[in-house]
Amino acid sequence: MSKPEKLIENGIRLDGRRPDELRPIKIKVGVLNRADGSCYFEFGRNKVIAAVYGPREVHPRHQQKSTSAVVRYRYNMASFSVEERKRPGPDRRSIEVSKVSREALEPVIFQEYFPRSAIDIFVEVLQADAGTRTAGINAASIALADAGIPMKSLVSSCAVGKVDDTLVLDLFKDEDNYGQCDMPIAMTPDGNITLIQMDGHLTRDEFTEGLEMAKKGCLAIHELQKAALIEKYNSQLEGEVNDK
Amino acid sequence: MSKPEKLIENGIRLDGRRPDELRPIKIKVGVLNRADGSCYFEFGRNKVIAAVYGPREVHPRHQQKSTSAVVRYRYNMASFSVEERKRPGPDRRSIEVSKVSREALEPVIFQEYFPRSAIDIFVEVLQADAGTRTAGINAASIALADAGIPMKSLVSSCAVGKVDDTLVLDLFKDEDNYGQCDMPIAMTPDGNITLIQMDGHLTRDEFTEGLEMAKKGCLAIHELQKAALIEKYNSQLEGEVNDK
Amino acid sequence: MSKPEKLIENGIRLDGRRPDELRPIKIKVGVLNRADGSCYFEFGRNKVIAAVYGPREVHPRHQQKSTSAVVRYRYNMASFSVEERKRPGPDRRSIEVSKVSREALEPVIFQEYFPRSAIDIFVEVLQADAGTRTAGINAASIALADAGIPMKSLVSSCAVGKVDDTLVLDLFKDEDNYGQCDMPIAMTPDGNITLIQMDGHLTRDEFTEGLEMAKKGCLAIHELQKAALIEKYNSQLEGEVNDK
Amino acid sequence: MTNEIMAELRKDYIYNLMIKGEREDGRAFDQYRELTIDTNVIDKAEGSARVKLGDTHLVVGVKIQTGTPFPDTPDQGVIITNLELIPLASPVFEAGPPREDAIELARVVDRGIRESQAIDLSKLCITPGEKVWMVFIDVHVLDDGGNIMDAASLGAVAALLTAKLPNKRFDLGDDVNVPMRDVPVSVTAVEIGGSIMLDPSLDEQSIAGTRLTVTSNQEGNISAMQKSGVYPLTTEQINYIVDIAIEKAKEIREKFLVI
C-alpha cells in the first residue's frame, strides 16, 4: 500500500481506534509441552509465541557466570511472518531486538538464585504487524512466570508513536510505515522503565506526553497479563480438584 | 542434452545395457598412504575415492560417546566432478547423503569395541554420473575393511529406477535425469536393508519387484567387493612371502 | 586512472622519486592506550596502525603451545582504506598477508620465554596505496618493541619492483597497478630475509640486483624505526625526570 | 546421570509394553495420535496451516513471490522447502544453521511434494525463461512431540491446498489457487524390537532404531520413501510398512485433505 492521505480522521485512526487505544490482545498461557513455560500472545495482527527453558545447564560452559544465572533471549521472525518472505536466521535487526528485550526482562529476574545456570527465552514471531518486540516482551514475561522463574514483577511493553502530528498508542503497520515516530518502552508495574528506544521526531514536550501515554498502555497490558496467569492457575487448580 | 525420445529400445538401454545389468565396476583397495584404509571405486563413469581414519581420538570432545565409537561420514563432491562447476563445501544435498550413508554402514560396524573414539569415513566424488552415493557406500565399506575396522559384514549398494515404464538397475545420468523414479538401497549380504530412499513414481507392485532387482544388484556388487579385498590381501601375502 | 604512457621519465618516477628512493615515512610510537604496544606508520600515502597485546592468556586453549608463546597476526583493511569500498572482514588475500607477515616477525621474537601464552599483533590499514603489508610489518615490529616483547632485533620491510623495465624501490599504487613486478621483502638488520614474495617478471640478474636494492631500503627503514623508538623513550625519560 | 537412568527406565517400559502389544498412550500399533489441521492461520502468508499431531505442534507458511527460473527448466516454477528445528520447540534443538536432521526432514517433505508432482510447476511459469512463481514452503516447528516428519508433510500439503498465487499484488490479474493436481501423504513407521508402529511419539521415536517414511499419492502409488536411523530393516518389514502406509495415507487424505 502507498502512503494514505490521512492516518487519523476526526480523531479516529485507520483501524478505528482512538489515539490512546491499544489493539485487541489475546493471551494463552502454557501452550507448549516441551518448554518449561510458554505463552501465545496476539497483539492486533501480531502473533508471537514465547518459550522459556531453565534454569538449566549452560552450553557452552564459558558463558557461565559463577554468581548468577545467565539470561539469553532469542527473538526470531518466521520466514512467512511478513509481506516479503524473510530469509531464515538472525539478521542485525533481530540481534539488536534480542539484546534490548533481554535487558528489558533481566531487571525483574532473580538471577542470583541460580548461579552457573541459564535461563533461555525464545520468542518466535509467527505474524508481524508492527510492535513485535513489545509483543515478544509481553509474552516472554508471562512465559517466565509460567516456567516458575522467580521474578520481582512482570514486565509490560508497548509503543507510542506520532502520526499526522498526533501522539498515538501502539502503532500498527501502516502507522509505523508512514508515521513520524516510534517509541517502544517496557515497564514494571511500579513504573520503572526497563526498555526505551525511539526513532523519528518528537519535540521535548511530545516526548514527556508520549512517555506517559506509553506507561498507561503498559499498565493496561499488565492487567491482562495478570488475568491470563490467574486464569491458567485457576483452571489448573480446578483440574486438580476435579482429579480428586 | 535434451530428453531423448526413448530411453529403452528393444529392451536395450541408451548405454547398451539390459534392464537388470549393472554398469562396469572397477575397484582398487588401499590406494592412499595417509589413510588407515582406502578404496577407489569406479561405477560406470562415477569415480569415487573413500578413506577411513580410525579408531582415533574424537575432536571436539563433546562428540565422544562413552560406550561406543562415533562414526562420522563426509560425502563431498569435487568442484569439477559435474557438468556445471559445483561450489566447494557442503550443501544440503551432501549433508543428507552423508547422513543416510553413515546410517547405511553403522549397522555392520562393531562400534562398541571402541568407546570414546571416532571412526571417520571420507568419500570424495571425483566424477559424478548418477549413483555417487551408492558408489560411495560401496567404496567406504571396502575402505573400512582395509582399515581393519571390525565389521559384521560388508555393505553393498545400488539403485533401481524406472525409465519408459520399465524397471532398470543402476541408473546412469540420462536415465536419472529423464526417468520416472530413482530408488537407491544398501544391503548386507544376508539381505538386511540398511538404506532405502526413493523418489518418483512406482506402483505398489513395481516397488516389490524393484526392491528384488536392487537386492540382486547388491549381491553382485558384494562379490566384486570381496574379490577386490582378497586380491589385495593375496598380493600383500605374496609380497611378504617374496620378502623372505 | 588508466595506464599512463610512461611510469619513469628521465630517471624520475611519477611521484618525483628516483628509482632507489623510498617514499616519505612518518612514525609515531605508543599511540594507543589500551594496547600494550602500538605504532602509527605512514609510508607515502599508506596509513597503518599496529597494536600488540601480550604475552597474555591464549583463547581458545587448544591453540596453546607448551614450550613457547603462540604469535598471532591479524592484518585488516578498513572498508574505507581503498578506492572501491572493501567489504569488512577477512578475505583470502588478507589471510595470506597475515600469515607471511607473522612469519616475517616470528624469527626475532623470543617465543620460548612465554610458554602457553599468546602474543597478538593487530595491524589495521586505514589508507592503502601499495605496500600495506610492508608498512604493517614495519609498524608491528615497533609495536612489539613498544610492548616490551623481548626481540633479537627489529624487522624492516619494503618492496622492490620493476616499471618500464627499470628496477624501482618501494612501489606506489600506480606503479603497482601498471608495473611489471612486485617483490616485498622483510629483513633483520644483519641481513636475514624473513619474508620474500614476488610476482610478475624478473630476469635472473634483475632478481639479484632487486634483492640488493630492497635490502638497502630495509636498512634505511631500520634507522628510522630505531630513531622513533629512541625518541619515544627519551621523551618518556624526560617525562619521568620532570615528574621528580 | 539421573537423566540417563530415567531414559533407560522409560525405554524398558515402552519395550515391555510393546512385547504385550501395547503402547504407552493406549493406541493400536497402526493408529495415529489425535490430529487437527487448521488452515489460513497466518494472513501474511499466501497459504498456511497449523498442525497438531499428539504433542507435536507446528505451523507451515507458504510464501509466493516472483523470481527467475532455473536455466534448465525455464518454463517451470520453483519450490523451496525449509524446515527449522528452532530451540523454542525442544530442549535438544539448538540455534544456528539447520543440522542434518532438519535438512533431511525438509528434503523429504520437499520430495514428497515435488516427486508426486502435486504442484503443476508448468502453471507457475509467468514469462518463460524470465519470470516464474517461487513457492517457499517454510515449516516452523513449535513443539516436538515426535513424528515431525508426518506433521510437516501434512502441514505443507494443507497449506498448499489453501494457498493463492498473489497475481493481484504483482499486477497479474486475480489471485488463483496454487495449481495442485495430487495430494501426497507421508506416513512414518518405526521399528521397535521387531514390531512396527505408526506415528511414533517422542519416546517411541527416541528408542526406535529405524524410521521409514512412505509418501503415497491419490492413486495409491508411491512417490517418495526415506529410511532414517541405524538399524536395518528386512524386506518383509519394508513391504509391510509400505502396505499400511498406503492404506493409512488414504484414510488421512479423505478425512483431512479434501480439496
Added chain:
Amino acid sequence: MTNEIMAELRKDYIYNLMIKGEREDGRAFDQYRELTIDTNVIDKAEGSARVKLGDTHLVVGVKIQTGTPFPDTPDQGVIITNLELIPLASPVFEAGPPREDAIELARVVDRGIRESQAIDLSKLCITPGEKVWMVFIDVHVLDDGGNIMDAASLGAVAALLTAKLPNKRFDLGDDVNVPMRDVPVSVTAVEIGGSIMLDPSLDEQSIAGTRLTVTSNQEGNISAMQKSGVYPLTTEQINYIVDIAIEKAKEIREKFLVI
C-alpha cells in the same frame, strides 16, 4: 582472580567518589572529556573524521558509490552504517563478525542520522528506480576509552559534513557536498547509584548498570533514543537525561560541527 579484585576495588573507588559528587578524572557530572575532531584524514574516502574523546579514539570513513535503490524507495539514496569493535582497540574485543554490542552501536548511529533526516535522501537519487548513491558510513574504533557511542556519532556526522558525492569519478559532473540538512548530536548518560553522568569513561561505563543515549537535532527536538543495560530508569531520570542531552548537544554542535 587478581583482576576481579582489582575491578571490584576500582568499582568501589568510583562509587565512593560519586557519593561525594566527584568523578575519577575530576569532571563535573555533566562535563564531557576533551574532544578533538579532525576531518579529511583519509583521502581515499569521500569523507572522513578522526575523533578523540578522552581516551577513546576512532576513525570514521564515508565511502560513496552508485547502486540500486530499494524497491520500496526507488527515488531515495541508501545509507549503510557499519561499526567494528576490532581486537586492536581493546583486550576484550574479538575478531569475527560483529556481536550484539557492535551491532547496537552501529544501528543507533545509523538511526541518529537517518531518523533526524540529516541527509536529504531524495537528493541522492541519480535515476529513479535504477541508480542512486549508496553512502557507507564505516566506524573503525582504534582505542576504547568508553562512550564509543557518542564518539562514533560525532565522527559520522563530521565525516558526512565534509563528504563529497564523487560525481566526477562516475561521469556525473562536478563533485558536490553530501546534501545535509540537519546536524544530529548524540549524548550518552549513565546511571551510577542513582546519579546521572554524561560521557562515561571506560571505568564508569563498566560499572554503570544502564546507559541512555539521546540524539537531538538543530531545533532541539529528539530524533533517536536508546537505553542499553540491565538496570531500569525512572521517568524522572529519563526526563532529566533528555533535558541535559538536548542542551549538551547544542553546545557540542556549535563548538565542533558548524556546517
Added chain:
Amino acid sequence: MTNEIMAELRKDYIYNLMIKGEREDGRAFDQYRELTIDTNVIDKAEGSARVKLGDTHLVVGVKIQTGTPFPDTPDQGVIITNLELIPLASPVFEAGPPREDAIELARVVDRGIRESQAIDLSKLCITPGEKVWMVFIDVHVLDDGGNIMDAASLGAVAALLTAKLPNKRFDLGDDVNVPMRDVPVSVTAVEIGGSIMLDPSLDEQSIAGTRLTVTSNQEGNISAMQKSGVYPLTTEQINYIVDIAIEKAKEIREKFLVI
C-alpha cells in the same frame, strides 16, 4: 606423548642423515621424487590432471564456463584457483573453509600461472564488458606426502595444457585449446640445518623451518616466489635456490610438460 617422542626421533634421524649429506629415501639434495602426470582423467572437466609426486597424490580439474568480466578488465577472462586440504588426504586436515595453509597454496599456484601470463587472458574474452570465459582451477589433494605446492602447480599447468574452451556447449563454434603461451614451473626447496633440499617429503617438510618456492618460465625468468615458514634465509641461500629452481624447472618442463 608417544607421538611426540616419535616425531622427535624422526626429526633427529633426518637431521643426522642431512649432516652426512643424505636423505631418508636416498635422494640427492636436488633430486625430485618419482613424478607421474596423467591428463584427461576427469571427462566431466574441461581439463584435468592426476599428479603423483612420491607419496603425494592430487587431482586438478579445470572447469570453464562463461561469466561477467571484472569492471576494471572488461576484455579479459578470469582465472579462479581453489585448493582444498580435505580431511581424506591427511589425519591433520580438517573439514571446513580453507585455512591459511590452503589459501596460501592456492594463491601461489594462482600467481604462478597468472603472473607468468601463461594464459592469454585477452583471448578469453567473448563480448567485451559482458561475457568472458571463467577458468576455474580446482586442486583436490588426495594424499599429503609433502610438497603439495609443486604437485599442485604441475597439475594445474598440465590440466590447462590439455583443457578446451567449451565453445560448442555454449553455441560459440568448435572447442579450442585454452590459449597458453607459457609453461611456468614451480620448484620448492626447504632449508634444514643450513642445507637446501628440493622437493621435500612430508617428514622433511615438517622439520624444515622454511620453504621457498620459485616459479620460473620458459625463458628461465622468474614469475613468482614465496617464502613460507618461520626461519629466515640468507641472501646466498635465496640466490642458490633461485639458480637450482630455474634449472630444475627446465628439466621438469621438458620431460613432463611439452605442449
